[in-house]
Amino acid sequence: MLSTYLSFEIRRMARSGRFLIFALGLPIGLYLLESNVVGGTRDVDLYLMGGLAAFGAFKAAIDVGARTAVERGMGWQRQLRLTPLSGGGYLTAKGAVAMLVALPPVAGVALAAALASGITLSPGGWLLTVLGVWLGTLPFALLGLVIGQFATPQNLAAYQGGVVLLLSFLGGLFIPVTEFPGVLATVAKALPTYWLGLIGRAETLNGDVTGAAAVLAVYTLVLGTAVVLRYQQDAARAR
Amino acid sequence: MLSRMTHEVEPAVAVRGLRKHYGEVRAVDGVDLVIAPGEVVALLGPNGAGKSTTVDLMLGLASPDEGEVALLGLPPREAMVKGGVGVMLQEAALLDDVTVRETLEVIAGLHRTPMPVDEALRRAGVEELGDRRGALLSGGQKQRVRFAMAVVSDPDLLVLDEPTAAMDVESRRDFWRSMRDFTDTGRTVLFATHYLEEAEAYADRVVFMRAGKVVADGPVAMVLASVGGRVLRATVPGARLEGLLGLPGVTTAELRGERAELHCSDPDRVLRELLAVHPAARDVEIRALGLEEAFVRLTAKESA
Numbered sequence: 001m002l003s004t005y006l007s008f009e010i011r012r013m014a015r016s017g018r019f020l021i022f023a024l025g026l027p028i029g030l031y032l033l034e035s036n037v038v039g040g041t042r043d044v045d046l047y048l049m050g051g052l053a054a055f056g057a058f059k060a061a062i063d064v065g066a067r068t069a070v071e072r073g074m075g076w077q078r079q080l081r082l083t084p085l086s087g088g089g090y091l092t093a094k095g096a097v098a099m100l101v102a103l104p105p106v107a108g109v110a111l112a113a114a115l116a117s118g119i120t121l122s123p124g125g126w127l128l129t130v131l132g133v134w135l136g137t138l139p140f141a142l143l144g145l146v147i148g149q150f151a152t153p154q155n156l157a158a159y160q161g162g163v164v165l166l167l168s169f170l171g172g173l174f175i176p177v178t179e180f181p182g183v184l185a186t187v188a189k190a191l192p193t194y195w196l197g198l199i200g201r202a203e204t205l206n207g208d209v210t211g212a213a214a215v216l217a218v219y220t221l222v223l224g225t226a227v228v229l230r231y232q233q234d235a236a237r238a239r
Numbered sequence: 240m241l242s243r244m245t246h247e248v249e250p251a252v253a254v255r256g257l258r259k260h261y262g263e264v265r266a267v268d269g270v271d272l273v274i275a276p277g278e279v280v281a282l283l284g285p286n287g288a289g290k291s292t293t294v295d296l297m298l299g300l301a302s303p304d305e306g307e308v309a310l311l312g313l314p315p316r317e318a319m320v321k322g323g324v325g326v327m328l329q330e331a332a333l334l335d336d337v338t339v340r341e342t343l344e345v346i347a348g349l350h351r352t353p354m355p356v357d358e359a360l361r362r363a364g365v366e367e368l369g370d371r372r373g374a375l376l377s378g379g380q381k382q383r384v385r386f387a388m389a390v391v392s393d394p395d396l397l398v399l400d401e402p403t404a405a406m407d408v409e410s411r412r413d414f415w416r417s418m419r420d421f422t423d424t425g426r427t428v429l430f431a432t433h434y435l436e437e438a439e440a441y442a443d444r445v446v447f448m449r450a451g452k453v454v455a456d457g458p459v460a461m462v463l464a465s466v467g468g469r470v471l472r473a474t475v476p477g478a479r480l481e482g483l484l485g486l487p488g489v490t491t492a493e494l495r496g497e498r499a500e501l502h503c504s505d506p507d508r509v510l511r512e513l514l515a516v517h518p519a520a521r522d523v524e525i526r527a528l529g530l531e532e533a534f535v536r537l538t539a540k541e542s543a
Contacts, residue, residue, distance in 0.1 A: 004348035012336060074332035079388070081300060082328075083349040084320040235300075 005085055006093040013064070013097050020101065023063065027056025027105045028112045034174075035117050042119070043204060049113035050200025051173040053133050056105025058140040058196060059164050064098035065144020066151065066160045072234070073153040087231050091145060098141035099134075106133045125203050132199040132209055136216045139192055142223035149230040167193040192219045249312040251276045251396045251427035252297065257306035259292055266292040267303070268451030274429060276395070279422055281438035282431040283534060284448035290431045291329075293448065294400050297429075298326060311396060318396075322350040325394030327385045329401045333373035339384050340369040343391050350392040362417050363387035378405035383414065390421060397421070399430040403437065415441055435530040445530070447537050454537050459530060464504070466533045471501045471509055472524040475517045486512045502528075 013020070031052040039045045071077060080090055110130050113119040121129065143163070151159045168174060170184065171193025177185050188194045195212035202209050252274035259267040267289045274280050284290050295301040297308050299315030310318035318324045333342060340356060347353035360366045363386040368376065376384060382405055389397055402418075403411045411434075418441065422428050432438055438445050438459070445462055447455040455462045474497050475483070483492040483499055488509045493500045503509045506525045513520055528536075 001349055004345060008341070008345040008348075011341075012334075015336065071332065071334070074334070075328065075330050076332035076334060078300060078328060079331045080349075082298060082319055082324070082326045083346060083392075084322065084351070085349045 001085060002089045002093060005089060006096055009093050009097045010100065013101060019063075020104075023056070023060040023101060024104050024108050026059070027052045028108045030055070031109050031112050032116055035113075039117060045113060045117040045119055046201050046204055047176060049109055049117075049119060050129070050133075050202075050204075051197050053106045053109040053129065054136075054171075054193065054196040054200045055168050055173045056109055057102040057133050057137040058167065058193060060105050061098040061102040061137045061141040062144035062147065062160065062164055064101050065094060065141050066147040066156060068094055068145060068148030069151040069156045070153045072148065077234075081235060087235060088228070091227055091231060094145060094148075095138075095141045098144055099137065102137040102141070103134050106130050106137075121203055128202050128209070129200060132202060132213075133196060136196045136199050136212070139216055139219035139223050140196075142220060142227050143192075145227045146223055146230060149227065149234055167191055171197060173197050192216055248276060250274060250309070251278070251311060252429060253307075253309040253312075254293075254297060255307045257293065257296055257308065258304045259296055259301065260304055265451045267296060270306070270448075270451070270453055272446060272453065272456070274427060276427050277422075277425045279428045279441060279443045280430075281442035281445045282429060282448065283435065283438055283445055288448040289451040290448055291400065292451075294398060294429075294431060298324070298398060322352060322392045323395045325389035325392055325397045327382075327389040327397070327399040327402055329404060331385050331388070333376065333381055333384060335372060335374035338370050338372050339365065339376075339387070342373070342384070343387055346388055347391045352393060353391050354393040356391065359387040359391035362390055362421060364413055364417055379407060379410045382406055383410065386414065386417070395426055397426060397428045397430075399428065401432060402430055403432070403434060411437075435534055439530045447534070449537065455533075462537075463528055463530065463533050466528065466536045469503055469506045470526055470528060471503060471506045471513075472522075472526075473499055473501075473513065473520045474522045475499045475513070475520045477519070478517060482516065483513075486516070488512065 031048055034048050034052070035045050039048055077090065081087070107130055110126065147159050147163065170188050171191040172180070172188050173193055177188045177194060180188060192215065195215045198205065198212045199209045250273045252272060254270055254272040257267050257270040258265070270289070270293055282290050282293070292301065296303045297310065297315065299308070299319065308315055311323045313321065340360070343356045343359055347356055347359070357366070360369055363383045365380065365383045365387055368380060368384065382402065386402065389399065403414055406414060415437065418428070442459065444456070444458055446453055447462065455465060457465070476497050478494060478497065478499055480492060480494045483489060483494060483501060486501070486509060488503045488505050489501045490504070491502045501509055501513070510523065510525070
């Protein structure tokens with residue numbers, strides 16, 4: 001049952017050519033641009049690679065999840081509640097698609113860094129960077145679903161854009177947190193994007209990502225609970 | 240033999256003591272409704288009477304403050320999971336980026352014993368729209384596709400909320416024809432509608448709601464009779480309104496020029512009385528009160 005719905009959602013996503021190209025092209029383009037302007041040294045390039053891989057992945061995941069607001073606004077979720085598919089099944093399928101879409105940007109930025117900037121890592125290093133960032137995207141897929149369950153099709157763009165922008169900048173994905181003034185640097189460390197970026201540049205940290213993984217796991221738990229509660233609340237509400 | 244005699248048929252719909260309040264508003268205020276398998280029931284009432292909330296509560300889309308609902312003997316969600324209930328919601332979504340066939344395929348795929356998608360398309364009269372995306376459908380086409388979505392699970396019970404809204408006269412007729420085909424196989428249908436002539440033509444039974452309560456429930460003829468449903472019209476030279484109102488059996492009367500309209504429950508008797516007083520009365524016409532008039536009376540009554 002879930003597989004039926006999941007394959008339906010994957011086919012729909014596979015047809016969203018423009019969305020997918022943008023999701024992949026934006027972080028790669030930004031990487032190439034930034035590494036051209038401020039890059040050149042291995043440390044800076046690695047930082048940019050980690051930050052923009054994280055950016056591409058978390059933005060794609062949030063975007064996919066948040067788009068559920070449109071279907072919810074149209075009454076598609078209501079329609080599905082009249083089928084054997086459970087609410088959990090629907091959310092799982094959407095979350096899985098968000099994760100699928102999040103993988104190419106990570107791999108794409110890593111590839112761009114390797115090809116355009118000549119970044120070299122050990123096979124384990126690449127694996128940690130790409131898989132680590134990808135897996136670390138899970139709480140953002142959930143965050144997207146939370147936004148999708150709160151937003152209306154009308155105010156969706158504002159929510160989604162605002163959240164992505166704030167999380168990217170304040171999480172230090174574009175500018176290193178070390179350049180931030182005191183308070184802002186503290187704020188940054190509370191954000192999941194900071195820790196996702198950390199995983200992206202694990203190479204510069206001797207590969208220790210346990211702290212970051214722990215923080216992101218907590219975010220996953222909290223946001224997962226929020227999605228389920230909100231979906232149930234939304235299901236019980238009058239139209 | 241004994242077992243057959245004592246075996247009770249499970250009602251298709253069993254609603255008991257249903258209540259739902261939104262703050263001060265008693266949207267549904269104690270509704271009881273039992274629908275036997277095979278019945279075609281129309282749910283009628285003015286806007287805000289509680290029809291949609293009742294339907295939502297029945298389907299488990301909202302949870303009642305009080306009362307119980309069983310569909311085919313099961314709680315709503317379980318009945319849905321079993322695939323026994325097909326639903327056509329008024330504003331149910333048709334995804335813009337997905338074709339009609341794909342939508343039906345996914346819904347069929349979620350059910351255990353669906354009918355072939357082609358059959359659902361045919362029953363709804365939308366065979367030619369299979370490859371069309373949701374964004375390109377007209378209002379009437381969307382309604383028919385929604386009907387296909389409701390029947391594709393091959394349900395025993397169909398619940399339709401305003402099924403013919405946005406349809407033109409012809410598609411409305413086609414729609415009811417395909418509905419008839421579907422219900423002739425012994426399935427149960429509950430539909431909410433604003434079109435009283437549809438209820439009159441297609442329902443075995445009508446349920447009138449007003450202010451969250453059921454105010455009349457029965458076969459169309461019975462509901463009409465309950466509101467004293469006959470009208471006698473005649474041209475009565477020299478008649479006066481007071482005289483007409485004084486005739487035994489007349490509940491209300493109107494007089495325009497010589498043309499009199501008398502409301503009553505026993506028109507034969509009123510006709511005799513009328514002719515006794517006014518032998519010159521002519522152009523006599525007796526007809527039943529239409530459902531629309533009954534509707535107005537039932538829903539206007541005791542509004543205090």
